[in-house]
Each structure stands twice: as structure tokens, then as C-alpha cells.
Amino acid sequence: MDFLGLVSGAGGFLWTVVSFIVALSIIVFVHEYGHYIIGRWTGIHAEVFSLGFGPVLYSRVDRRGTRWQVAALPFGGYVKFMGDADASSRRDEGAMTGLSKQELRHTMHGAPLWARALTVLAGPVFNFILTIVVFIGVVAWTGVALDKPVVGEMRAVPFATSVGGASLQPGDQIVAVNGTATPDLAAYGTVVSAIGPAPSVTYLVERGGVRVEVVGPHPMPPIAASVQPQSAAMDAGLKPGDVILSANGQAVSSFAQLPPIVKALDGAPVALQVWRAGETFDLTLTPRRRDLPTETGFETRWLIGLSGGLLFEFEARQPGPLETVGLALDQTWYVATTSLSGLWHIATGAISSCNISGPIGMAEVMGDAARSGLETFVQMLAVLSLGIGLLNLFPIPVLDGGHLVFHVWEAATGKPPSDKALQVLMSVGLALLLSLMVFAISNDLFCT
Secondary structure: OOHHHHHHHHHHHHHHHHHHHHHHHHHHHHHHHHHHHHHHHOOOOEEEEEEEEEEEEEEEEOOOOOEEEEEEEEEEEEEEEOOEOOOOOOEOHHHHOOOOHHHHHOOOOOOOHHHHHHHHHHHHHHHHHHHHHHHHHHHHHHOEEOOOOEEEEEOOOOOOOEEOOEEOOOOOEEEEEOOEEOOOHHHHHHHHHHOOOOOOEEEEEEEOOEEEEEEEOOOOOOEOOEEOOOOHHHHHOOOOOOEEEEEOOEEOOOHHHHHHHHHHHOOOOEEEEEEEOOEEEEEEEOOEEEEEEOOOOEEEEEEOOEEOOOOEEEOEEOOOHHHHHHHHHHHHHHHHHHHHHHHHHHHOOOOOHHHOOOHHHHHHHHHHHHHHOHHHHHHHHHHHHHHHHHHHOOOOOOOHHHHHHHHHHHHHHOOOOOHHHHHHHHHHHHHHHHHHHHHHHHHHHHOO
């Protein structure tokens, strides 16, 4: 028996579970806190705020009479408001009977419609706020590139980086590449994308008021700028900063050479020679079929899970507050629209239903993200928070979106749905939710 492999596998499993629980607990707490705080502000009393389900591990009652608790099963949470029979917010007739008019006002079912609707809506909205706040933090931390192509941090590559003693240095402004001017980032991107595979490229740089010609590696070397969670590359142990020297025996000098090689194999294993921190090693991985968003929809491609990057990071500047918020909102909007577009394409059969992940798949993604570093983990947490917020807005009874539909019905008719209708609808909603969960888990187990 491979004891070391067994221990390593157990450690990896534990890391995945802990990472997922941490991420999910943060997202659930923010979601439920949205319900709680808006309910409190609108005059609805919360009796219980629970992080998790099942047996209570810890609890305390605050000065407002709300019991805050942590339960044994950390896969969700709830806020039980006054007048609720349970965590699903069903009306508790026994608890409502005999209450005064003032006391009824503090229950979920006796509060004005606007207060109930805002309290229900607050959960998903707080998930969206969490996503935006995280993206704001990422933008503020990383900054944005200057308008001109100025060399920031150099990436380590095994190729020659200088000829005749000259080399690219932080602070250099790239004036031209292979004789073509690069006055700004857009021009630099256009020039670089047009350069074919080449072992070396000529850079004209401005340094301290003097122009210097430098011969260096391809501006987009075959370097792994990032390794995508739950990918063939991640499973094979590739790390950000790894440089691919060859793929299936073909030497590569630019990242653009890799996709055609993988595509030509049509899902067959690809053998890579990899350079990492001065050492070279070989590995083989099997590409996975993935549906990727495009400007017109989605396309299916074979991927190994690597994202390319430049030979160097661009020198960055600190954006102003408004620009930072704007960039974060743009990123949030892109993730939201791409997610909804993906669901629509799945529903219409345009792409595979294997794109729906359940708790196992999400746990693996969060575990891989945590292994990639704090920044990747936090960004995936933001994406997951947005996804949970969107899911909760679906008009399915049991979910927040279903409750909002009931509130719209009440606003239109002047009375809420009958208790019998609510019971039937909640049962149907629960059955739909459980069916979706079973389907998603089956995808986690059987889709590759």
C-alpha cells in the first residue's frame, strides 16, 4: 500500500473540505445577515440566527432576544423570525394566536408587505454586495496597468533574456517590438498578438531618457500565468509560473502554440516538458471538454486548464475610488450575465448539462482555488457568492425568489396565497430543489 500517497490524498481531501466550509460559511453568514439586519431595521424580530443546521454546538442570546448559534452541519443557515414555524418561514398559527396588534407588527407574517419583501430580497442582495466588495479589494490590491506598456515585475523563464549585456528591466517603456511602434497598451497588444512563434524578439525600450535595443524571449512565452481550478493542469500538479518547454515533443516558444496542439489531439493525452525554478520534468495530462463563453454564445473546446501571460507584468497604477468601483461592477456584471447565459444554453441543450456543478464540484473548485493562493480563493468566493445570490432569486418556492413571487401575488390581489396553496407550492418547490441537487451531485460524480 502506498502509505505516503494515502496520507497525501487524505490531506488534500481535508484541505478541500475545510476550504469549502470556510467559503460557504462566509457566504451563508453574509446572506442570512442580510435577511436579519434588514428585518431588524424594518421592525421584524429575529428569534434565531443559525449558521448551519442540526445539533447546536454553540449559542448565545443577545440583548434584543435573538439567539445566535453555530450548528453541526455547516452547509447552510437560516434566520427564524417571530411568527415563523421553522426555517422555511411557514406561518406558525399557534405562535401568532393571541398576539396584540403591536406584537403582530414584529412578526414576519404580520409586518407590512414592503417590510417582508425587503427582508426577503436582502439575502441575495447582500451576496451581490459581498461579490462587489471582494472585486473592489482585488482591483485596489492589484491596481490597473498604466496606459503605456511599461515593464513591471519580470517573470522567470528559462530562455535567454539578454543579448550583448542588455536586458529588459522594470521601468522600461516598450517603444517598439520587432520594429513596430507600441505607443500604448492597445497597440502593444495588437503587435504582440501578431508575432508568430519565435525564439527571440527585438524590443526597443526607453530607459532613463535613452533608447536601448534588447533581444529577449517572446513577449507571450509558454508560461502558466494561472492554473484553473478543477482542471487537468491542476490535477497534474502544474503551478502558476511553470513554463512549458515542449508539448508532445514539439518545442514551444510562445503560449499561442499550445491550444492548436491540444486541439489537434482531440482529447488524447498530451505529454509536456515543464520548467520550474531551474528544474525540468515531464508529465502527461488528459485535456477536458469545456464550454467557454464567447461574444455570440458558447463554444466547446478541449482544454488543459492553463492561462497564458506576458513575459512581464505591466507597471500598475492605483485607480481612484470611482474607477475602482466601476471596474468591480463591470466584473460582477460580466460574471452574472455569463452565468445566466450558461444556464440558458444548458436549458436549451446548446451546451452540456455537465456544466452544472453540485456541492462536490464546488468543494473541489474552492479547494483548488485555495491551493492556488489567497487571491484566487477570494475571487472564487466572490463568484460563488454571486452564484448563490442568483440561485436564490429563482422563482422557486422555498427559495427567496419564490417568496418574492408570493409577495407580488399579494400586492396584486390584496391577499397572500392560501395556507393550502402555500403548502402545496412549498412541497413542489422542495421537490424541485432536491431533484436539482441530486442531478448536480450526479454530475459531480459522473461528468469529467
